[in-house]
Amino acid sequence: MTAVAAPAPAAREPRPVPWTRLAWVTWRQHRVALAGVAVLLGGLGLYLLITGLQIHSAYTAAVSCHPAGSAACDVISRPFASLYHTAQIVSGLLQVVPVLVGVFAGAPVLARELESGTFRFAWTQGCGRLRWAVAKLALLAVAVTAGAAAFSLLFSWYYQPFFAERLDGALAPQLFDLRAVDFAAWTLAAFALGAFAGVVIRRTVPAIVASLAAWTGLNFATALFLRKHYQTPLTIKGSPSYYNPPWVVSQWYTGPAGTPVSQQTIRNLIAHAPASVRNSVNPAEATAYLSAHHFTMWSAYQPESRFWPFQLIEGGWLLVLSLLLIGAAIWLVRRRA
Amino acid sequence: MNMIECSGVSKRYRRSWALRGCTLAIPGGRVVALVGPNGAGKTTLLHLTVGLLAPTAGRISVLGGEHPGSPAALDGIGFVAQDTPLYQNLPVAGMLQLTRNLNRRWDQQLAEARLAELHIPLDRKVGKLSGGQQAQLALTLALARHPQLLVLDEPLAMLDPLARYDFMASVMAAVADEAVTVVLSSHALAELERVADYLIVLTRGQVQVAGEVEQLLATHRTLTGPASHVPDDAQRLRVVHAGGGQAQAHLLVRTDQPGQPPPDGWQSHRVSLEELVLAYLREPGAAALPGPSARAIQNSGIPA
Numbered sequence: 001m002t003a004v005a006a007p008a009p010a011a012r013e014p015r016p017v018p019w020t021r022l023a024w025v026t027w028r029q030h031r032v033a034l035a036g037v038a039v040l041l042g043g044l045g046l047y048l049l050i051t052g053l054q055i056h057s058a059y060t061a062a063v064s065c066h067p068a069g070s071a072a073c074d075v076i077s078r079p080f081a082s083l084y085h086t087a088q089i090v091s092g093l094l095q096v097v098p099v100l101v102g103v104f105a106g107a108p109v110l111a112r113e114l115e116s117g118t119f120r121f122a123w124t125q126g127c128g129r130l131r132w133a134v135a136k137l138a139l140l141a142v143a144v145t146a147g148a149a150a151f152s153l154l155f156s157w158y159y160q161p162f163f164a165e166r167l168d169g170a171l172a173p174q175l176f177d178l179r180a181v182d183f184a185a186w187t188l189a190a191f192a193l194g195a196f197a198g199v200v201i202r203r204t205v206p207a208i209v210a211s212l213a214a215w216t217g218l219n220f221a222t223a224l225f226l227r228k229h230y231q232t233p234l235t236i237k238g239s240p241s242y243y244n245p246p247w248v249v250s251q252w253y254t255g256p257a258g259t260p261v262s263q264q265t266i267r268n269l270i271a272h273a274p275a276s277v278r279n280s281v282n283p284a285e286a287t288a289y290l291s292a293h294h295f296t297m298w299s300a301y302q303p304e305s306r307f308w309p310f311q312l313i314e315g316g317w318l319l320v321l322s323l324l325l326i327g328a329a330i331w332l333v334r335r336r337a
Numbered sequence: 338m339n340m341i342e343c344s345g346v347s348k349r350y351r352r353s354w355a356l357r358g359c360t361l362a363i364p365g366g367r368v369v370a371l372v373g374p375n376g377a378g379k380t381t382l383l384h385l386t387v388g389l390l391a392p393t394a395g396r397i398s399v400l401g402g403e404h405p406g407s408p409a410a411l412d413g414i415g416f417v418a419q420d421t422p423l424y425q426n427l428p429v430a431g432m433l434q435l436t437r438n439l440n441r442r443w444d445q446q447l448a449e450a451r452l453a454e455l456h457i458p459l460d461r462k463v464g465k466l467s468g469g470q471q472a473q474l475a476l477t478l479a480l481a482r483h484p485q486l487l488v489l490d491e492p493l494a495m496l497d498p499l500a501r502y503d504f505m506a507s508v509m510a511a512v513a514d515e516a517v518t519v520v521l522s523s524h525a526l527a528e529l530e531r532v533a534d535y536l537i538v539l540t541r542g543q544v545q546v547a548g549e550v551e552q553l554l555a556t557h558r559t560l561t562g563p564a565s566h567v568p569d570d571a572q573r574l575r576v577v578h579a580g581g582g583q584a585q586a587h588l589l590v591r592t593d594q595p596g597q598p599p600p601d602g603w604q605s606h607r608v609s610l611e612e613l614v615l616a617y618l619r620e621p622g623a624a625a626l627p628g629p630s631a632r633a634i635q636n637s638g639i640p641a
Contacts, residue, residue, distance in 0.1 A: 014408055014441055021438040028435060029424065116425075120418035121475075124387045126411050126440035126482065 017127035022135035030140060033108065037101050037144060041151045044097065051090075052158035055083050059161035084162055091174050094155065098148060098183060099215045102190020105144045107207040109136055110329060111198030123333075133333040137195055137326050145188045152183035170307040171247040173223045180308070181315035189318045190215045192325035199329045199336075222314070230313045233300035238287070246301040256294035269293065338401035340365045340486050340518045341386050346395035347542075348381050355381040357542045359395070363520065363535065365485075368512060370533035370550075371522040372614055378542040379522040380419060383490045386520070387416040400485055412441055415479030415517075419490040421471050425464030429474060432463055436478045448481035451507075469500030473507060480511050487511070489521040493528060501525060505532055530610040538617050546617050546625040550610060553625065557613050560588040562603030577623045578616035589616040591625060 027034075062077035110133070113119040123129035156179045162168055168175055177186055193211040201207045228249045240246045255261040270278065270286060277289045287297065302310070341363040348356040356378045363369055371379050384390040385397055388406025403410040423432060429452065437443040452459065455473050457466065466474065472492055479487060489508070493501045505528050511517055523529055536553055538546035546553070557577070564586040575591040589608060599605040608616075617623055 014412060016408070017439065017441055025435055025438050028427075028431060117418065117420060117422035118424060119422075120384075120389060120416070121422050121424075122439070123389060124411065124414070124416040124418075125436065126408070126442065128406070128408060128411055132439070 016131060019131075019135060022127060022131060023139055025132075026136050026139045030105075030109070030136075033105050034140075034143060037105055037147055040097070040101065041147050044094070045151055045154050048090075048154050048158045051083070051086070052154070055080070055087065055158065055161050058083055059164070080161070080165075084167060087159060087162060088174075091155075091159065091178055094178055095174065097151070098177075098187040099190045099212060099219070101144060101148060102187045102192075103194040103208055103211045103215065105140055106191035106194025107198045107211055108204045109140060109195055109198060110333065111202060111204040111207040114199070114202040115204055130330070130334050133330045137330060141188060141191050141195075141322070141326060144191050145184050148187035149181075149184035152179055155179065155183070169247060170304050171302055171310065173227075176227070176307075176310070177219070177223070177314075180311040182311055182318075185315040185318035185322075186215075186219065188322045189218070189325075192322035192329075196325040196329045199332045227310065227314065228302060230310050231302070231306060233302055235298055235300050238297055239299050240301050246303045248299055248301045250300045252298055253290070254296050254298065261295070266290070266295065269295065338365050339363060339398075340367075340400065341520065342396075342398045343382075343385075344396045346382075346385065346392045346397050348378070348385060348390060349393045354542055356385075356392075359539075359542075359544050361537065361544060361547055363518075363537075365401075365518050366516060367518055367535040368509075368533050369518070369520040369535040369537060370529040371520060371537045371539060372524070372526065372529065372618075373522075373539035373545075374618060377539045379539055380490055381542075382539065383416075383488050383520065383522060386486075387414055387488055412482075413485040414488060415482050415484035415486070416488045417472070417475045417479055417490065417492055420495065421475040421492070423463045423471060423475060423478075426462065428460050428462050429457060429466070430459040432474065432478065433459075433481075436481070440482050442482050444481045444483060447483075448477050451477045451480070455507075467500075468495045469497065469503065472496060472500070472504055476504065476507055476511075480515070480517075483515065484517060487517050487519045489519065491522055491524070493523050493525045501528055508532070526611040526614055533610070536610065536614070538614060540618065540621045544626065545621065545623070546614075548625065553613060554608060554610065556593060556625075557589060557591055557608045557616075558599075559606040559608050559612065560586075560590055560599055560603050561606065562586060562600070566602055577625075578620045580619075589613070 058077075058080040062073070062080045065073035065076045067073070110119075113122060119129075122132055125132070159168075159175065159179075163170065170176070170179075177183060190211065193214050194207065197207040197211040197214070198204070201210060228247070233249045239251070240248065252260050253263075253266050255265065269290065273286070273289050277285050280286070290297070339362045341361060343359045343361040346356060346359040346361075347354060359378075359382065371382065373379050381390065385392055386399055386405055388404075388410060391406075397405055399405050399410050400413045403413070424435070427435065433445065433448050433452075437445060449459070452474070455470070455477075457470050457474060463471065463474065472495070476489075476492070487508070492504060492508075496504060508519060508521070509532055512519055521529075521533075534550050536546060536548060536550050537544060560574075561581075562585070564581060564584055574588070576588050577591055578589045579586065580589075581587040589612065617625070
């Protein structure tokens with residue numbers, strides 16, 4: 001090199017290593033993990049595809065049967081009912097897929113480098129550790145999220161006949177986070193938690209355990225406490241119709257004064273009702289008895305129509321949380337001194 | 338151009354100081370040996386120069402004014418960390434391709450030629466290579482980036498004597514071919530003596546000795562004489578370390594006039610680099626620093 005004497009400004013700030021080359025590095029180092037994710041999602045997807053076709057054909061047979069409700073049609077729609085029971089078990093098992101995929105793809109990315117000492121190699125190469133970390137985390141996050149999104153599309157198709165038959169509400173907790181944007185968002189959150197735990201804890205297995213625990217806690221807290229407050233519930237007198245099953249958040253009674261009364265008051269009242277009311281199998285009798293005494297039942301519920309707003313709210317905050325966690329992980333890589 | 342310049346560099350980990358007030362200027366074109374006891378801060382100093390760590394206090398610049406960790410500094414420094422961490426599950430060829438894709442500068446021909454010369458098969462997994470081969474691979478990956486500065490952190494620690502010899506031969510060949518400056522930390526004093534022309538002794542996080550090897554050897558002498566007749570002017574001699582038995586005393590002294598005759602009844606010998614380093618390591622209070630920062634030797638552990 002002869003141009004040492006007067007380096008041009010361009011030579012002082014060299015052109016950064018192209019992203020495509022870092023993408024190759026990411027692929028080369030994480031292709032086994034990505035293949036694992038692909039095998040898991042692909043295998044489950046294949047199962048959904050095969051059983052989904054059975055469900056759809058059983059559904060077509062059941063709805064095209066005339067006259068509906070006849071004994072013959074009852075026999076014809078029986079397979080559909082048994083497929084429904086299987087689908088419920090399947091949807092229960094699929095709850096763990098986002099966390100499995102996300103944590104196992106996310107936690108080792110930085111933890112393994114820190115654990116084995118190879119970060120001393122990677123972070124002293126010409127591309128610099130910031131670009132290295134951004135490339136790895138961004139590409140893997142996109143890949144894992146895209147895979148999850150494709151999988152949840154398939155699940156939506158698989159489960160669609162049961163929604164068409166109104167066997168489940170769209171807001172039912174075990175179905176809500178398998179559909180639309182939620183499944184992908186929870187997968188991304190698991191990935192981000194894993195990556196963040198990896199750079200903080202700096203060991204792969206403890207990082208996996210910690211992010212698994214954090215994700216599970218967050219998921220439960222969301223389903224049990226958080227989701228029902230995304231929008232103010234609607235309130236109606238009595239119970240909402242069971243034909244269009246909404247998500248009933250809470251129910252209570254008001255007394256003759258118009259103020260809420262305790263469950264104990266209602267129990268006492270029913271206990272002192274005439275035997276004809278107490279022993280009736282028709283719940284309307286008890287309701288009529290209570291309204292005769294100026295006690296009214298109220299229900300707060302989230303209607304089906306809020307499925308998409310709720311999906312977007314939950315997907316939105318999970319996306320923000322994931323970006324913050326990934327950003328924090330990159331910041332820690334950059335700062336770690 | 339100074340390859341590394343430290344000015345009052347300190348580094349504190351959670352509780353303890355790994356480096357305190359290190360001031361150094363390492364000129365280019367040297368093979369610099371960095372020695373010191375375990376925990377003296379050698380790795381910390383090297384990690385600061387390659388940008389893996391940032392100093393708690395003080396300033397450090399590399400390659401004549403670049404900030405460690407900046408793109409220009411990363412481009413110009415090849416680093417082989419302690420225990421040569423490489424991706425064990427990649428084949429050698431994959432490791433080359435990976436390093437090529439992580440760098441702007443890369444010489445595939447040089448890398449392949451070196452590995453062929455060393456009989457390291459490209460399709461072998463890195464984890465299946467011997468310790469010596471892994472160290473050579475790590476060195477190859479660093480050299481194929483054509484660095485101006487090569488930083489090696491205890492590259493010899495895991496190697497057998499033959500592998501040590503081969504590794505140092507590779508380093509010296511690179512120095513001859515590429516005019517690369519080398520900084521290497523090691524405990525292998527015998528190997529260092531053959532190759533190093535600049536010496537830094539680091540003790541308890543501070544620079545104890547820094548200077549050209551030739552100059553250091555020229556300004557140090559071993560005086561051997563009867564222990565019962567320690568010269569009267571011993572206090573004026575700058576004794577680095579006093580040792581010996583009941584009858585004979587050995588004084589390793591620092592002198593500005595190497596030609597000066599020894600005191601009566603005493604003999605003066607040249608010192609080896611190993612003797613010099615050991616004397617300073619035994620006396621952490623003694624220092625030999627270039628220029629005005631050299632401080633008087635306070636230690637006078639002379640047998641009475």
